[in-house]
Amino acid sequence: MADYVLEVKNIDKVYGQGETEVYALRNLSFSVKRGEFMLIVGSSGSGKSTLLNMIGLLDRPTRGKVIIDGVDTSELNDNELSTFRNTKLGFIFQFSNLLSDLTVLENVTLPRKIQGTVQNSADEAKTLLKTVGLETQMHKFGNQISGGQAQRVAITRALIAKPAVVLADEPTGNLDSVSAETTVQLLKSLNRKLYQTFIIVTHDRHQFGEVDKVVTIKDGRILKEEMEANLA
Amino acid sequence: MDYRAQIGIRFITRRRGSLIAASLAVAIAILVVQVNSVIFQGLYDAIVRDQINYRFGHVYITRQEDYITKSDFMLVNWLERIPYVQAAAPRIDSAASINATIDGKIIRDYSVPVIGVDPVLDKEASTMYQTVGAGGQYVTYRDSVVLGAIVDRDLGFPQVGDNVKLKFKDQFGNDVLRRLTIVGITATAGSVGLDNSVIMNIDTLREILNRPHQTQSILVRLNDPTKDTDVKDLFLAAFPSSADKFKAQTIEESAEQTLSGFRSGIALINLVGYFGMMSSAFAVVTIQMMQVTSKTRDIGVMRAIGAKRKDVLLVFIFQGMVIGAIGAGLGTVMGVTYTAYAKETHMTFQGSLPLEVKYNWTSILQTDIMAFVLAVIASIYPAYKATRLEPVEAMRVG
Numbered sequence: 001m002a003d004y005v006l007e008v009k010n011i012d013k014v015y016g017q018g019e020t021e022v023y024a025l026r027n028l029s030f031s032v033k034r035g036e037f038m039l040i041v042g043s044s045g046s047g048k049s050t051l052l053n054m055i056g057l058l059d060r061p062t063r064g065k066v067i068i069d070g071v072d073t074s075e076l077n078d079n080e081l082s083t084f085r086n087t088k089l090g091f092i093f094q095f096s097n098l099l100s101d102l103t104v105l106e107n108v109t110l111p112r113k114i115q116g117t118v119q120n121s122a123d124e125a126k127t128l129l130k131t132v133g134l135e136t137q138m139h140k141f142g143n144q145i146s147g148g149q150a151q152r153v154a155i156t157r158a159l160i161a162k163p164a165v166v167l168a169d170e171p172t173g174n175l176d177s178v179s180a181e182t183t184v185q186l187l188k189s190l191n192r193k194l195y196q197t198f199i200i201v202t203h204d205r206h207q208f209g210e211v212d213k214v215v216t217i218k219d220g221r222i223l224k225e226e227m228e229a230n231l232a
Numbered sequence: 233m234d235y236r237a238q239i240g241i242r243f244i245t246r247r248r249g250s251l252i253a254a255s256l257a258v259a260i261a262i263l264v265v266q267v268n269s270v271i272f273q274g275l276y277d278a279i280v281r282d283q284i285n286y287r288f289g290h291v292y293i294t295r296q297e298d299y300i301t302k303s304d305f306m307l308v309n310w311l312e313r314i315p316y317v318q319a320a321a322p323r324i325d326s327a328a329s330i331n332a333t334i335d336g337k338i339i340r341d342y343s344v345p346v347i348g349v350d351p352v353l354d355k356e357a358s359t360m361y362q363t364v365g366a367g368g369q370y371v372t373y374r375d376s377v378v379l380g381a382i383v384d385r386d387l388g389f390p391q392v393g394d395n396v397k398l399k400f401k402d403q404f405g406n407d408v409l410r411r412l413t414i415v416g417i418t419a420t421a422g423s424v425g426l427d428n429s430v431i432m433n434i435d436t437l438r439e440i441l442n443r444p445h446q447t448q449s450i451l452v453r454l455n456d457p458t459k460d461t462d463v464k465d466l467f468l469a470a471f472p473s474s475a476d477k478f479k480a481q482t483i484e485e486s487a488e489q490t491l492s493g494f495r496s497g498i499a500l501i502n503l504v505g506y507f508g509m510m511s512s513a514f515a516v517v518t519i520q521m522m523q524v525t526s527k528t529r530d531i532g533v534m535r536a537i538g539a540k541r542k543d544v545l546l547v548f549i550f551q552g553m554v555i556g557a558i559g560a561g562l563g564t565v566m567g568v569t570y571t572a573y574a575k576e577t578h579m580t581f582q583g584s585l586p587l588e589v590k591y592n593w594t595s596i597l598q599t600d601i602m603a604f605v606l607a608v609i610a611s612i613y614p615a616y617k618a619t620r621l622e623p624v625e626a627m628r629v630g
Contacts, residue, residue: 058536058624079540086538097533097627101242113235114538157537 004067005164005197006032006055011064013050013220024050025061025220032165032213035195037188041205042217048201049169051217055199056089056167057081069164086114090158092168096150098142104129104153105138111161121160128156132186148179155186159196168200172207184208236543239534240550243527250519251555257515258559258603259566265505265599266567270574272498273595274587279494281588283487285359286426289320289451290460292486293467296477299324299446308353311452314466316459319356322447324348324437328398330430334388341399344383345429348437357453363426368392368416371433376415378431384417392416398430402442410440457483509603513610516555520548520614531618532626541619548618552611556604564600 013025024047032038042048053059054066057073066073068088076084085091090111098107105125112121129135132152137145145153151171158166171187172180184207191198205214216223244251284290293307294300300307304322311320326348329341347360351372355361361370364378371378377396379387390396392414400408418426438444454460460482471478484491524531531544568591573579575589 053624056536059622082535082538082540085536091536093533093627097529099239099530099533101246101530102239106238110235110534111537114534114543161538 003034004031005034005036005069006199007065007067008051008055009065009067011051011054011061011066013047013054013059014062023220025054028064028217028220028222030215030222030225032197032199034164034197035191036212037191037198038200038213038215039205039208039211040199040201040215040217041203042223043203046217047220048203048217050220052167052169052199052201055165056091057085086111087161088164090161090163090166092151092154092158092166092171094170094173096142096147096154096174098150098153098157100141100143103139103141104134104145107142107153108138108156108160111157115161117161125156125160128159129153131190132156146179148175148182151175151179151183152186155183155190159190159194163196165197165199168198170202171200172202172204180207234546236546237550240547241554243523243530243547244551244554247523247526250523251558254516254519254555254607255559255562257512257519258556258607259563261505261509261512262560262563262599262603263566263570264508265502266563266596267570268501268505269592269595270571270579270589271581271587272494272501273592274574274579274589275581275585276491276494276498277588277590278581278585279490280483280487282585283490284453284457284483286363287451288481288483288486289357290454290457290483291452291463291467292481292483293450293452294448294479294481296479298477299443299448300450300478301446302471302476303445304350304447304450307447307450310470311450311463311467314463316454316456316463318453318455319353320450320452321350321353321357322434322450323350323354324434324441324443324446324448326400326437326441328400328430330383330387330396330398332387332390332394332396334390334394337388339387342386344380344398345425346398346400346437347429347431348434349431350434357451360426360431363418363420364416365419371415371431373413373415374433374436375410375412376433377412378416378418379414380418380425380427380429380431382427383430384414390414400440402440404442406442408440408442410436412436506602509606512559512603513606516552516607516610517613519555520552520611521617523551524548524614524618527618528621528626528629531621532623532628535621535623535626544619544621545615548611548615549608552608552615553604555611556607559607560600560604563603564596567596567599 008028008030011025011028012023015022015024028051040048040051054061073084108125108129109121112118126135126138129138132155134149134152137149142150172183175183187198190196214226308320311317326346327343328346330344331341332339349371351370364370384390394414395411396414398410398412402408412432438446452463454463464480464482467480468478534544571589571591574587579587579589581587
């Protein structure tokens with residue numbers, strides 16, 4: 001039996017009611033195995049970010065289920081969803097979204113502080129920051145580092161709580177080409193090194209080269225789902 | 233440190249403008265309450281002080297509906313045997329019309345209150361003798377008189393050594409005219425109308441009023457003012473009211489008519505101060521709402537990575553605590569500095585009544601706690617608004 005870390009089952013996301021009803025997502029289903037590096041691609045307005053918000057439990061689908069690590073998340077209340085996001089999911093946003101009033105180290109350890117497992121978190125954060133080459137920047141504030149560095153900090157923050165899935169929404173969308181390439185390589189190496197599942201939303205499929213799976217979205221529907229064998 | 237406290241403190245301390253504005257709002261509210269306290273409580277205490285020093289003592293003894301006929305010598309001696317009693321002195325109050333001849337011109341008669349004092353005993357029981365200005369003395373001699381400063385002004389500024397004429401009515405309604413020599417003029421107004429009064433020797437006044445050996449009141453000064461009720465009770469037990477019809481009152485009772493009005497005034501002024509504090513709470517609400525708006529994206533990020541709504545609530549409550557603590561500290565420094573200034577400069581009311589300025593630490597602490605709690609309460613609504621932000625929306629609009 002396949003080890004699925006994420007299962008999306010028949011989800012719809014509908015905005016508005018009656019005549020103003022708009023389907024942002026329509027009857028979407030797919031699954032992701034543990035350790036996979038998956039892309040969700042599509043043009044602007046295709047619904048890929050909406051889908052990521054559903055998978056990231058930042059928004060609820062109108063219909064259907066999102067099952068993460070075997071847990072049907074539609075059954076969870078607001079507090080349980082928060083806890084679930086904290087322990088099972090890591091987020092990387094387009095605009096790094098570091099808290100500018102916290103230092104790099106404090107930003108990275110924040111998920112662990114929220115979790116209440118602060119023991120060794122600083123040491124683990126320092127190790128991760130070293131992995132991404134930011135060990136000298138850890139005492140700077142979030143707004144005192146470059147965009148590329150901030151995105152690497154955000155990646156570290158997404159990993160610190162050892163989540164089941166890391167979700168990234170256009171992680172290179174706000175970076176120059178050099179930083180973007182560095183970020184892509186970093187994500188892929190972490191995927192291999194940590195056997196960490198990554199689901200990445202991007203409009204630039206080619207930037208990521210070889211990946212395990214690509215789901216293409218158009219008008220809220222899955223246009224095609226390509227596996228590694230077909231991608232090669 | 234709890235991460236919510238850390239973030240709350242960072243959010244506000246790294247926005248110095250907001251922190252200064254919010255803390256100043258709290259501090260100024262505390263300062264207003266402190267200034268009110270210094271001025272109006274100081275005025276109230278000054279009035280109590282002067283009522284004790286000049287008019288009533290700590291315990292004021294009279295006889296219901298009549299003069300005291302028992303020997304004042306005996307009563308004073310009896311009272312002074314009580315260990316808490318420092319001194320006691322008899323008094324008679326009356327009224328007279330007064331005139332003076334200055335440069336051959338008679339200054340028209342007008343009515344003045346007259347206070348008859350025992351010059352020896354009164355110096356022990358009252359500080360009224362200290363109101364006599366430089367070059368003057370107390371009413372040691374039988375036909376001497378001390379004029380209140382306003383009486384002196386109204387009479388055309390007669391000097392020490394000049395004479396004034398006073399016309400009394402004795403107890404039978406007969407006019408009695410007396411020429412008295414001015415031995416002093418008051419230099420301190422006090423709060424009991426001394427400036428408008430005339431002080432004279434009690435024996436002379438008894439003779440004029442045809443009330444030999446009678447006394448209108450005995451004021452008792454205590455070395456321990458907290459024992460006023462004990463002394464009052466002891467006196468009334470020794471001289472039961474059924475026989476002597478004595479009336480003994482503590483300063484709160486004797487000066488009640490004067491003080492009750494001031495107490496109401498102080499309560500009203502304090503209310504104004506507390507309204508000021510409410511205004512500062514609104515300022516805190518406004519600044520905290522601005523904080524929530526400026527931190528919307530951060531709130532969204534926190535929620536996305538797992539912070540619960542109550543965690544966001546606590547971040548802004550901690551912010552309110554920082555504002556309250558800094559505001560209370562600053563307000564205390566400002567309030568205490570103002571109190572020290574008032575004390576050092578011997579601040580007076582209308583230039584004549586020295587305020588009784590005290591460091592009321594209980595009141596300062598109460599005001600601080602109230603300001604702190606209000607700042608925290610004022611943070612609840614903005615904090616609640618922050619908790620209602622949905623992560624996706626917050627990150628999109630922030």
